[in-house]
Amino acid sequence: MRQGPLAGRYPAVALMVMLALIPYLALSAALSPLTPIIAKQLHMSLQTMSVSSGLANAAYAVGTVLAVQFAQHLPQRRMLVGYATLLVTGSVLAAAAQDPGMYIVGHILQGLCTSLLLIAAVPPLAIGFPASKLRVTAVIMNLCIFGAVALGPTIGGLQAESDAWRPLFWIVVAIAAGALILAVLTFEDAPPANPDSPRDLPAIGLAAVGCVAAFFGASELLTHRFIDGETIVPLLGGLATIVALIVYQFRAKQPLLTIRAMLTSTMPVAGIVVALCAAAAAVSATALTAGALAGRYGPLHLGLLYLPEVAGAVITAIVLGAVLRTRRIHYLPLAGMVSLAAGIAVFRISVPSSQALTLVGSGLTGIGLGATVAPALFVAGFSLPAANLQRVFAIVELMRAVAAFMIAPIFAHFAATVGGNLDAGTGDALWIGLGIAVGGALLGVAIYALGGARPQAPDIDRFLSGAAPAWYSPPLLARVRPGSTPARPATESAS
Numbered sequence: 001m002r003q004g005p006l007a008g009r010y011p012a013v014a015l016m017v018m019l020a021l022i023p024y025l026a027l028s029a030a031l032s033p034l035t036p037i038i039a040k041q042l043h044m045s046l047q048t049m050s051v052s053s054g055l056a057n058a059a060y061a062v063g064t065v066l067a068v069q070f071a072q073h074l075p076q077r078r079m080l081v082g083y084a085t086l087l088v089t090g091s092v093l094a095a096a097a098q099d100p101g102m103y104i105v106g107h108i109l110q111g112l113c114t115s116l117l118l119i120a121a122v123p124p125l126a127i128g129f130p131a132s133k134l135r136v137t138a139v140i141m142n143l144c145i146f147g148a149v150a151l152g153p154t155i156g157g158l159q160a161e162s163d164a165w166r167p168l169f170w171i172v173v174a175i176a177a178g179a180l181i182l183a184v185l186t187f188e189d190a191p192p193a194n195p196d197s198p199r200d201l202p203a204i205g206l207a208a209v210g211c212v213a214a215f216f217g218a219s220e221l222l223t224h225r226f227i228d229g230e231t232i233v234p235l236l237g238g239l240a241t242i243v244a245l246i247v248y249q250f251r252a253k254q255p256l257l258t259i260r261a262m263l264t265s266t267m268p269v270a271g272i273v274v275a276l277c278a279a280a281a282a283v284s285a286t287a288l289t290a291g292a293l294a295g296r297y298g299p300l301h302l303g304l305l306y307l308p309e310v311a312g313a314v315i316t317a318i319v320l321g322a323v324l325r326t327r328r329i330h331y332l333p334l335a336g337m338v339s340l341a342a343g344i345a346v347f348r349i350s351v352p353s354s355q356a357l358t359l360v361g362s363g364l365t366g367i368g369l370g371a372t373v374a375p376a377l378f379v380a381g382f383s384l385p386a387a388n389l390q391r392v393f394a395i396v397e398l399m400r401a402v403a404a405f406m407i408a409p410i411f412a413h414f415a416a417t418v419g420g421n422l423d424a425g426t427g428d429a430l431w432i433g434l435g436i437a438v439g440g441a442l443l444g445v446a447i448y449a450l451g452g453a454r455p456q457a458p459d460i461d462r463f464l465s466g467a468a469p470a471w472y473s474p475p476l477l478a479r480v481r482p483g484s485t486p487a488r489p490a491t492e493s494a495s
Contacts, residue, residue, distance in 0.1 A: 029152020
């Protein structure tokens with residue numbers, strides 16, 4: 001088996017994952033203050049910029065499904081090098097763009113390749129090394145995904161203050177190139193996961209059509225009413241197609257995604273619900289409050305007001321690593337939802353918020369988001385055998401992308417068109433976000449209670465061996481369904 005000089009070295013592989021994930025995730029959060037500058041220099045309308053961001057986010061969502069399919073039939077580490085190469089190519093196209101087409105193609109490639117790298121690289125990092133490394137992997141995941149997003153507004157504000165955008169994009173190119181170099185240095189020629197499995201083209205088609213249509217419709221809300229055909233038809237049609245994808249995979253005999261295993265088990269369903277609600281509420285709250293404050297402060301000042309979100313992501317990443325191997329991991333998403341609800345409530349005290357309230361609200365929101373999505377993902381992943389981890393990540397990231405990237409434009413449109421003015425509309429939208437956060441927390445608790453699930457410490461060694469899940473997750477609604485039992489099988493010892 002061909003190997004690179006750094007193959008099997010955890011620090012090098014972990015750094016490769018970090019460099020692969022950070023660029024697009026940070027850039028997508030940094031674009032808001034840079035959008036007028038990019039649009040002016042490339043002669044694009046703000047609506048075209050909105051569509052380009054929507055299509056890039058759609059590509060990110062579709063990439064989660066593509067990555068699973070490619071991993072089944074193609075050499076996984078060779079594909080990883082290919083994904084990193086495409087990420088560098090897309091980043092160069094975006095940074096050197098001379099016209100709208102060049103920029104849009106580059107940005108879409110950035111979104112697509114980031115999710116391909118996420119699904120291809122993170123699960124092997126989690127299960128391909130000794131159990132002692134899993135805590136570090138959890139911290140890295142939280143910092144890469146949520147820390148990068150939290151840092152985005154400050155980075156974007158800093159770049160916008162100099163009335164330029166290309167320097168940031170070229171920095172992204174350099175980081176992506178570093179990921180490519182490390183992908184080559186850590187190369188291990190691993191075979192396909194399951195070359196005899198069927199090629200599920202209908203699943204890929206449904207994911208592509210659903211995500212592109214839904215995100216395109218949401219991006220059109222910048223200049224169109226919700227009930228306009230350009231908006232409501234692709235938006236609702238895309239959402240219906242995504243639902244059809246879930247139903248199709250649930251009923252399939254040999255599904256590409258483990259939808260049935262996840263949606264019939266208590267803990268994975270609770271994890272998905274919490275992750276979706278947290279992503280929708282947190283991202284929307286940040287976008288709404290930043291929009292309300294945009295007329296008061298410059299881009300750098302505004303970005304610094306949301307810097308506490310980064311501190312929240314760092315704190316929760318450390319906490320996740322500390323509780324990962326204990327039963328307290330089940331309580332972390334609930335604590336995160338409480339913090340998220342508190343952050344939105346602080347934002348709602350005054351619209352637009354004062355500087356002090358914004359700092360407090362952004363810190364609580366950062367803690368809330370960091371303590372919910374990644375822990376919920378591990379709760380779902382530990383409930384199935386380790387061989388399914390890649391598919392679990394794909395499902396959660398697909399749904400999180402839809403909740404985070406598509407709901408925010410809808411909330412922004414609602415704030416701008418309801419209530420008589422932007423401040424009143426933002427206040428109303430924040431109430432909805434608060435309801436989503438509180439409702440998500442209560443629904444997660446109810447799912448645990450109705451399923452008879454109880455917090456357990458994960459058996460990491462058993463999980464990494466591939467023998468069984470890390471704990472027992474009872475059937476969904478086992479306490480109220482005839483013939484179901486939440487009791488732990490006698491063959492499994494209590495944690």
